[in-house]
Each structure stands twice: as structure tokens, then as C-alpha cells.
Amino acid sequence: MSGEAGQKTHSMRSEKPAASHVVCLVEDDPLVLNSLRHLLASDGIAARSFDKVETFLAHIEVQQVGVVVLDIWMAGMTGLEVQAHLSSMCYQTRVIIMTGSEGPDDERIAMQAGAIAFFKKPFDDEQFLAAVHEALRGIYSK
């Protein structure tokens, strides 16, 4: 949302606003992952799904990601850890965090680390899509 957007975001601007591969979904529960993909698709947002943290981490090694929706509790690494990793890599990825069972400090940690939004499962579809749109606008506003 700020002006620190790098060249990667610039290259994204050349694509259509509803372009695919812009929103990444990281969730190790395949049913939830599918439902998220369908929900985004129903609002015209293409998304790329990752059912393992490792795959996503490998992905960001080679490609910048504009928006990522992260589940917190996943095998191997938590969503909060992935968020911290992204910010440590100085990526300008917009992060949305969601969780099925909330730890006491999870929301605070996520928001302080710069998350766009924090959702407790199950969540309202309008609010979720609004948050995703806001995150996307942040990218294209650059």
C-alpha cells in the first residue's frame, strides 16, 4: 500500500486486475484449501493453492507473491512463522492470516507483523473477499 513496491509489483501491474496466480493460498487441509479457491473464483479472483508449507516456501524463492492467505496451524511451520519469514525477506507480500483455533496472542502478533486482516474460521465470505480485494488494491494502487 505504501510506495515501497518493488519491480515485481510493477510487472504485476501489466497484468489484468483479476489475473491468476496473484493470490496464494497456503492451507494443509485440502478440503478447506479447495473451498477457499472456489470462493475466490466465485468473485473472479484466481488463486494458487499450496497444501504444504514447504511447497510455498520453495515457490517464494523463485517468485514474488502479492497476496498470500496463510493458515496458522500447519505441519512443519505455522502461518505466523511464514509471515515472519516473508517480512524478513523484505517482501512486500500482503498477508491475510486465518486460523481454526486461536492462540491467545495470535491476532496481535499477526497484525503487528503487518497482516492486512486476521480471520477466525469459519468466517464471513463478504468480509474475507473484501480483505482480499483490499490487499489486491494495495498492489495495484502502486
Added chain:
Amino acid sequence: MSTPEESFYAGQSRVLEMVAASTPLPEILTNLVLLMEAQAEGMLCSILLLSTDGQHVEHAAAPSLPPTYVKAVNGASIGPRNGSCGTAMYLKKPVVVTDVMTDPLWADYRPLARTCGLRACWSTPILSPQRDVLGSFAMYRQEQRGPNAYEQRLTEVATHIAGIAIGRTRAQETLRQSEEQLSLLQSITMEVATATNLSSALEVVLRRVCEKTGWTFGQSWLPRWDGMVLEVGPAWTGASGEMAKFRIASKARTLPPGEGLPGRVWTSKRAVWVEDVTRDPNFPRTRAATEAGLKAALAIPILARDEVMAVIEFFLHEPRQEDERLVRVITAVAAQLSLAIERKRAEEELREREARISLAAESADLAFWVIYPERNTAWMSDRGRAMYGFDAAIPLNRELICSRVHPDERDAVHKAFDRACASHETFESEHRLVLPYGKTRWVIVRGRCLLDEKGALLELIGVTIDISAQKESNMQLQIQREEMAHLNRVALMGEMTASVAHELNQPLTAIANNASAARRFLERGHIDPTLLKQLLQDMVADSQRAGEVIRGIRSLVRKDKSVRSQLNLNAVIADTLRLVGSDVLMRESVVTTELDHNLPPVEAAPVQMQQVLLNLIMNALDAVDSLPPSQRRIIISTRSELGLTAEVSVRDFGYGLPKDCPEKVFDHFFSTKQAGMGMGLTIVRSIIETHGGKISAENASDGGARFSFRLPAARKDRQSQAA
């Protein structure tokens, strides 16, 4: 007036009438002698009796002979040269001495005869119809000559009448004596029967015997408590100054077996007669007896079951030869006493036995009963009747007793009785009683068979124990245990917050998302039917998944009875791990399994097995919590021993259990965790043990704790049934 002949006959009739009227013998015989003397001028007559010992003559009637002569003859021995009478009785035939001054038979009596002016003496024995010598009839004359025919005729008459008189009197005497003995026996028997103890019974015997026999003194001796010596007992009779001294002298002594008169009786178990104790070499109380003037003595044992209970002794002021008749009488009395003692003893023993049994039974709150199969009757203690709800007056038998058994269990109880009767074995049964007013009791019945010496069944005896209270508290305990287990499961749910929420929220999220997506596609007016179908299918799958989760949680926290079924513990482990998956993730721990795929099934309640695993896994997660994530490892493994058992171990790599006593972790309220209640492992152990298994805790050699539990494999027949 009458002729002399007539008056002689009248005289004879008079004498016989006297016999018939039971006139005392001396009077009859005196009259007879006078009658004879009246028949001949210058003739003196006498009648002597043979003493009861058959050895001596006794004066009976000699009204005309000088008293000095009579006194001198009285008590003389009979024999072949003992005057006319002693010899006649001895030889059982008439002895005619025509001149006592020359006849050798009279050698010892000549001076006496001369003093009394007697010159001839003809004596004829008086015989009983059985030809026993009763006495003798003698005629004396002052001139030397033999009897003439008339005198011989008179002798015949005299001995005949004397025989009748003596025989009759003797018979009456014997009759009177046996009547007296009989009445003595009767009165003693009755008095002894009512005597309250041995001493008072002995007292009765001593007093009565002395009263009836004229003996002077009687006292009892009893074996001392240790059976080593005899001591003077409290019972005695014959109170007088001398007797009291003799009694004191007796009391000062104890007599070992064989010593003194009572000691001899104690050893021989037979009556002993001493003619004169002051001359007896084995009579330690000689001095006292001499001072008291006691001579003859008789001692008799009182036996019970061939054991000498007491010795009674009697004393007389004069020496006396053994009187068999008296010994027989007193022995008979002693036998009566023995019988009474034995009966009393048996009664006391029976009463004591019953009292002891009753006491034992009542104090243990037991019902005691006896069933007599032969007579088809039964007896039950008061407590038993109360326990079974029988009125005190109702006659009982086995059927009636068994009618109180709960209908579901009655058959089995009957069979147990039958089996015991047939095999003569003991039996035990736990069952319910249903009382007439509907109350139910839990009881344990234990019994055994009593056999006679030939091995035939006499009776069944046994006890019934009311265990209702125990059952009640057991049930209470079971309820409490179930309550605790339930609380533990609820607490586990609380600990598994992450898993519970996550497991439910995941499918709900997916459903919500899919539904929203479908709505949006529809709103936009274009939807690929394949996609819509996909969305709907996913929603169905997700809602099913949510249902599963809820079912799983519900089954864990539900309070229902634990129903057992055939279980594969490997599957339970997989289910449980799914349930705690999120917590494992959240705690950044790794659980790995090493499962034996040939694990035999076990018979167990699934929820309880899950509870055991949950407890162990949650504990293991806690144990590794403070370690760096890379070390937070838990290994769950299964194995079987020869297919007979199924063993599960949960092993962590934490700091381990208290070194000294790892098993302590199973105790109530023991906790290494700050937040722990310390109940989890106690419940776990109780679950495993109620499944017939064992659980152990130990420290692994390479660090961390290992909890292992082992359950018996389900029985093969049931396994195949289940398959």
C-alpha cells in the same frame, strides 16, 4: 382239755402263724425252742445261725441255756471238730455227741460245758429247700445218752419249722434289702439328675449311701486340674469332730496314681475294699484313721467315658470283710452317677458348641444353617431367619430356603446344592435373595457336607453372609470411578482445545466457503454445472467430517456405560492421533508410530482405550514441551507376545520420571505438572486393570519416560465369532 399231742400241734401252728405274720426271727425261733423244750422233760434246746460269711455260728435262740454259754458260743467258727453245732453245720449232717466230756469234738468246750452242767448235745443242721445250711438245732441233756425216737421226731419237726422260719425271714430280708437298694438307686438317680454340678451330685451319693448302709464317713477325691494327682473334693458326709479331723488330714494330702486307697482306685478303675485301713500298708492316712477310729473302707471310681472323674470313699468304725453285695450296690450307684455326668457333659458340650457357633455366627453377622436331606428339614439361626425373612416359628426345609433366592439365580443355587450333595464337596455361591416384602439382599453362601463314619451324607451345614452393604459401596465406588473417568475425559477435552476447535472449524469453514462460492457463481449468472456439483459434493463431505468429529468428541465426553467389544489397538491409536493431531502440531511435536500389524484384538471399551491413549499422549506432549522443537519426539509402538497379549508403549524423550519410584506416577494426586490434577494416570491404571491388563512406567535407558500397558488378547473363539 387237750392232749399233749394236740397242744404240740397247736404250738407248731402258733409258731408257723408267727412266721406268716413276719414276726422277728429271734422271737419265732425262741418260741420254737420253748415249744420243743416243753415236749420233753430235762431237755434244753438252742438254734444257731450260720453267719453270712458261712464261716461262723451266730446266736439265734437259746432261752434256757446259761447266758455265759450262749455268749461263748456266739461267733465260733464252724469246722470238723467244732463242737456239735459247728461240726453239724460244717458237715451238713446231724452230729450226736453222747458225752461232751469224752468226745473229741468238744475238746475246746469241755470246761464251759462242765460249768453249765451240759453232758450230751445232739445237733442237726437246718437246711434250706436248696439244701444250703441255714443254721443248726441242738438238744442238750444233763446225762450222757443219745436221742430216743421221740426226740429224733421232735428234732425233725424243729428243723423243718426253723428252716421255714429262717428261709422266709431271709427271703424277706433279701427282698427288703433289694427294695432298699432299688429305692436308694432311684432316689440317687433322681437327685443326681437334678444336681447342678458334679460336686452336688457326689454329695447326694455320699449322703444317701451313708444313710442307707450305716457307714460312718464318706468323701470324694477329684483329679487335680493337671491330672497328676488326686485332691479331696468338696463333697463329703459324716459330720462329727473326729470325722472333721480325718477330713482335714485327707485334705492335707494329694495322692498320685496308685497311692493310698483313692489312688489305687484311680489306677485300677475298680472298687477297692480294705478290711481295716489301720493295718493296710498302702494307706498314708493311717494315723488320722486310727485317731478317728475308722477301720473298714470302700472306695469306688466314678467313670465318664472310661475316665475317672472322681473317687468316692466310705469308712466304717469297725473292721469288716468285703461285702460283695454292698460293693455291687454302691458300684451301681456310681454307674448311675457316671451316666448322669456323661449325659450332663454331652448336653453341656452340645449347648456350648451351639452357643459357640451362634456366638461366632452372630458376631460375624453370619446366618448359620443346617439342612438335613434325609428328613427334608432344615434349621437356621435367628440371624439367618431374619436375613431370609422367615418367621421364628416356621419349620424350614431346603426348598423353602431356596425359594428366597432370586428367580434368575435359583436354578444355579439348586445345582450348586445338588453338586455338593453328590460329590460331598464344599460349595460357595454369590446370589441375591428376594424377601417377601420385596427387599433384595446380596449374599454369599458357603457350605459343606457332614458325613457319618460310613461316608453317607448326614447334613449340609453352612453360613450365609449378607454382602449387600459391600455391594452397595462397590457400586458406589464404580459410579465414582466412572465419574472420575468422565471428568478426566472432559478435562482432556479441555486440554485438547486446539484439536477440538480446529477439527470442527476446518470442515465448517470449508462448507461456508463452498456455499458462498456457489451463491456467488449463481448470482453472476454463469456457473459450470461440473463446478457446482463439485462444490456441493465437497459440502456434503465436509459436513460428514464435522459430524464425525462431533461424534468422536461426544463419545469421549459422554457418560455412558463402557461396553466392550473386539478392538484392534492399532486402529484406536490411529483414531486417537487424528483427534490430537492439531495439538501435536501446535506444540510443534512429532508423534511417530511403530505398529505391529499382527497385533491380536483385545476385548475392551473403545472410549476407555482412547482415554488411556489420550492421557498418555497428552502427558508425553507435556513432557517434551520444554525441549527444543527438534527434540519434541514421541514414539507410540505396539507389539504382541506370542499373540497372547497386545502391548502398547508411549515413549517420550523428556526429562523422565522420578528416578527412585517411577511407578509413583500412578498414585492419586501425584503430578509433575503444575496445572495437573494428578488423576489422569490413576484413572488410566484403573481402566487397564479392570480390563485385566497391567500398566508400567519406567525411564528409557536413552532418556525420557516409557509407559507401557498390556492387555490379554481376546479369546480365539470370540475372535472368530467377531470376524
